Amino acid sequence: MDKLSITGGRRLSGRLHVSGAKNAALPILAGSLLTDGEVAIDNVPDLHDVTTMLKLLGCLGAEVDRDEHFNVRVSAASLDNLRAPYDLVKTMRASFLVLGPLVARFGQAEVSLPGGCAIGSRPVDQHLKGLQALGAQVSVSDGYVTAKAPEGLVGADIYMDVVTVGGTENLMMAATLAGGVTRLHNCAREPEISDLGRFLTALGAKISGLGTSTIEVEGVEKLHGGHYRVMCDRVEAGTYLLAAAATRGSIRLLDVDPDTLGAVLEKLQQAGADLEVGEDWISLDMHGQRPRAVDIETTPYPGFPTDMQAQFMALNVVADGTSSIRENIFENRFMHVQEMNRLGANIELHGPSLALVHGVESLQAAPVMATDLRASSSLVIAALAAQGETTIDRIYHIDRGYESIEEKLQQLGATVQRIRA
Secondary structure (H helix, E strand, O other), X not given: OOEEEEEEOOOOEEEEEOOEOXXXXXXXXXXXXXXXXXXXXXXXXXXXXXXXXXXXXXXXXXXEEEOOXXXXXXXXXOOOOOEEOHHHHOOOHHHHHHHXXXXXXXXXXXXXXXXXXXXXXXXXXXXXXXXXXXXXXXXXXXXXXXXXXXXXXXXXXXEOOOOOHHHHHHHHHHHOOOEOEEEEEOOOOOHHHHHHHHHHHHOOOEEEOOOOOEEEEEOOOOEOOEEEEOOEOHHHHHHHHHHHHHOOOEEEEEOOOHHHHHHHHHHHHHOOOEEEEOOOEEEEEOOOOOOEOOOEEEOOOOOEOHHHHHHHHHXXXXXXXXXXXXXXXXXXXXXOHHHHHHOOOEEEEOOOOEEEEEOOOOEEOOXXXXXXXXXXXXXXXXXXXXXXXXXXXOOHHHHOOOOOHHHHHHHOOOEEEEEOO
16 A cells, blocks of 8 residues: 655645545536536546546446546436446445436436445435435345336425435435425535536526525426536645644645635634635745644534544644644544654543644654545644654545645645655
């Protein structure tokens, strides 16, 4: 397995273009199954998870092409397979998002259950409950979900018991081809859901309420092809902002939407960052100063995102003062704590959801191991702030969500090298 070697202790500085959002690209690619027209999708990040989704679309019979800039074209005119196999779905939970589009367009689908996740349980019961409300017959057997709606789906009022990003996306896609009007209540409000909605609208869907907790979809007979550009990755943007802040550096991000980073930017300002924002750029400057400790509590969007919790902990471990970090979204999302403490951090765990971080003046390099995607990026930030050479093992986690991470860090002056297995 590849490793990253990082020699820390240098302030990051420079300009960086933000990649397309993985968490928007994956559902958008799944949504391309809703039409027999060709769909062109630009700004798709070159990531392992995206490659997995493209393999899945190809497995179903779609024609998939991507150019050297990773712009993707998908034609799902004639699928010859409506079964998403375990071997692909097990490696990436977002693969389950093909269920709604397949049932809506073809009246049937068989999709493997995605299984567990290192950061905790993420069940799909709300997906299945919603499809049943739309008239699908749903059964689970031998690890596969089978859904059938031979007469088509029918619009309904659906109340989700919990706020679920994947459930909102799957049901919104299914509702685009359902007869009548569907109202989804207690929806997740993440910007990536709105991006999916704008993509579907570009294909002829009728959707209102994007960005709110109630989304209304008026079903149409069919969708057409189209051209769409994926939004920028707010988590990647936040990660590089925190890396610059933790190393007392400065950075200017381009091709970014500051409006999607409100809670993160607010906490960075509390930590002492000098921030400026424009329509599609953000600049951060620590003026060489040590960051201040900031309390964090994760909540659904527009609150502080769980996908930024680990990275902010990496800032807090070198900050001045003591901070508390409370994780309210997923259990088992403090697996990076033990590895950070190997670097000299002083973090106390109080149960599965609360960490107290006592900031230290500096960290010292040590070999560490990544356990999940966002934990991986937090170890990168900690390594950049540490003195000496840190080796991060199992970085395939990082490659799931960060495009060309070593090249981008090198652009900012970091000493980073990928060690090929």
